[in-house]
Amino acid sequence: MRVDKLQGVGAKRAHSLYAAGISTVVDLLNYFPRDYDDRSEIKTVAELTLDAVNTIRGVVASDPESATLPRKGSPALNITKVLMKDRTGTLEIVWYNQPYLKKYFKKRGEYIFTGKVRGMYGGRVQMLSPEYEPCGETELSHARIVPVYTPPKQFSQKTFRALMHQALTEAEHYSRVGHPFVDYLPAAIREKYNLCNRETAIRNIHFPESDLFFLQARRRLVFEELFFMQSALFQMKSVTRAQAGLLVKNLDYTPFLRELPFSPTNAQTQVLVEIARDMSAGERMNRLIQGDVGSGKTMVAMAAAFLVMKSGYQVALMVPTEVLANQHFAECEKYFTELGFETVMLTGSLGAKARREALEKISDGRAAMVVGTHALIQDKVEYAALGLVITDEQHRFGVNQRWTLTQKATTLSVNGDCSNTGDIEAIICCPPTLAPANPHTLVMTATPIPRTLGLILYGDLDISIINELPPGRQTIKTYSVNSGYQQRVHAFIRKEVEQGRQAYVICPAIEAPEELEMDDIPQKNKTEMQNVLDYTQKLKMALPDLKISHLHGKMKPVEKQEIMTAFKAGEINVLVSTTVIEVGVHVANATLMIIENADRFGLSQLHQLRGRVGRGTYESYCILITDTKNDETKARMKAMCDTTDGFKLAELDLKLRGAGDFFGTRQHGLPSFTIANLYRDMDVLKDVQTAVADDLPLSDEESAKLKMRIAQVLSDTHGGVM
DSSP: OOGGTTTTTOOHHHHHHTTTOOBBBBHHHHHHEEEEOOOOSSGGGOOOTTTEEEEEEEESSSOOEEEEEEEEEEEEEEEEEEEEEEEEEEEEEEEOTTTTTTHHOTOOOOOEEEEEEEEEEEEEEEEEEEEEEEEEEEOOOOOOOEEEEOOOOOOOOHHHHHHHHHHHHTTTSSOTTOTTTTOOSSSHHHHHHTTTOOHHHHHHHHHHHSHHHHHHHHHHHHHHHHHHHHHHHOOOOHHHHHHHBBBOOOOOOOHHTTTTTSOOOHHHHHHHHHHHHHTTTTTTEEEHHHHHHHHOOHHHHHHHHHHHHHHHOEEEEOOOHHHHHHHHHHHHHHHTTTOOOEEEEETTTTTTTHHHHHHHHHHHHEEEEEEEEGGSSTOOOOOOEEEEEESSSSSSSOHHHHHHHHTTTTTEEOOOOOOOSSSSHHHHHOOEEOOSSSSSEEEEEEOOOOHHHHHHTTTEEEEEOOOOOOTTTOOOEEEOOGGGGGGHHHHHHHHHTTOOEEEEOOOOOOOOOOOOOOSSSSOOOOOOOBBBBHHHHHHHHSSTSSEEEOOTTSOHHHHHHEEEEEEEEOOOOOEEGGGGSSSSSOOOEEEEEEETTTTGGGGHHHHHTTTTTSSSSSEEEEEEEEOOOHHHHHHHHHHHHHOOOOOHHHHHHHHHSSSTTTTTTTTTTTTTOOOOOTTTHHHHHHHHHHHOOOOOOOOOHHHHHHHHHHHHHEEEEEOOOO
């Protein structure tokens, strides 16, 4: 059933739901709460806890008041107030810019309010912008455990909660096709691991009957989410291993290694051995190279590319940004030209003539090394003999994108009558006839992944780890300060520039947000979010003699490349940027990384950003600026200052933030778990891995449903969540 058939969903709300990925009732019921409020305890005015969320019941003691206050230089502010009374006292309730509420509340009407209470303000205790409901209405938001969502636009918590309740109430009337309570988990698994059925789980994850029912519901839903994800990846791995791979016989890296100005580390050498073993085994290599910032993954990948090109095949290197594509192209051209191999680049910004020439060289085989962005997987790109696919910064790409690139080299013949349309879904449901010489796959990431997360994120890959930095790599001194150090930070920038060095400044936003800052709302816990455009102008005023420029993701590719080229050439002293520079950009002369609003980034992302400096021979520094004083932020900033070990930071980040926020934002390539937290749910993950490995007896119907659900999981990724 389509979600726009639900009562109260007009065109605007339907569009908002679609934008949030909610098209059907099934999508809606799988949109789980992000938190819960325990409103089972209704307090009196005398029992209220300050600076905390309270639920209170009382009578409106006077007619509501609404007034609009002019504000110099800002839009006018409307304030609506209601005085609520119970047997123990009175409470003033305040809303901002909701004047329609004056007509909603009736004198002597009894209501329940839930919101944050602050201390005496204008002589009264106040509750700010609470949720509200007349007593006697359907109790969705009081006297119970209440779900808290991240509602799509056009919805308040209250209206979205009501929509969810409607969907659950009417669920029994839906057709069995696509019913939200269809259970894909086989009965043997549910019984062995003591899991409730899906209907019980869905109803109690949204509106828990009790704490116990909630815990049972959550465990069931976490289990199934991890189970289907893990099953899909394991099956992909078995399919890959069953395919014949390009057989590389000449495994001598020496000609390439002689071109390098350094010797490989022991860790790099070990990974080269693993790659050579894979490519000479007759099976498809599907390997991840995981290493910290600056550990030398690119050199290893180029060495692997050399072996494949020497055998007469092509190599495709796909990277997430044009800035990084240009950098890799320059490196490959530098080394491979001397060895007799031509390198071409293919990106979205190439002109028509350059693109046509590149496509011709790729299709006729003159281009041995092909470097590019997502342009490498477009329909018009045809490879003469693709033998190795390399993807850099794997967490920016999805499984489907990686498979699309490998399928450029071979056409798989699917067995049987398969109803699935997507490549991966068809392969999982109906394994293909083995095709000869499928291209090897090599994946790189500089983001250290805790083992628990790696089991889900890279379950279809064999993993190599480079856990050693090259000699001479600088240890970056890291400091955490508040915004009161701004002038000292500016002085430090000047000092580094005067010594011939360069600096980055990272801001979390491109431009100032449009949201209105309410003068009357306490600013105690608020910090100003720095943005690239305003910060650049402020920095130019503070340091007028320096060459300062900015970079962000909304700029045209040619503009970004011009800025990065100028920065690498030393023509720009300070580059103010968003995290667009976090991935792989190499500027040896940059020694200072300043990160504004550092609390807004995850540890792994902070570590990635820090790795943009210290890439040369000069002493380098990272300054984290935050005014937030909560305990978690303090712990994260201290960890950044105490260690440069990316794996330790990754484990702590997973513990503090969970898998969903592991990289600060949900980037392409990340598992978009709706409910699982791989740190908190470690015990469930262990059960899942046992269940996936078990050969439990399944009926034909259960087996078919299981295959269908696994295929859906892969289809739903759209190249983005695995």
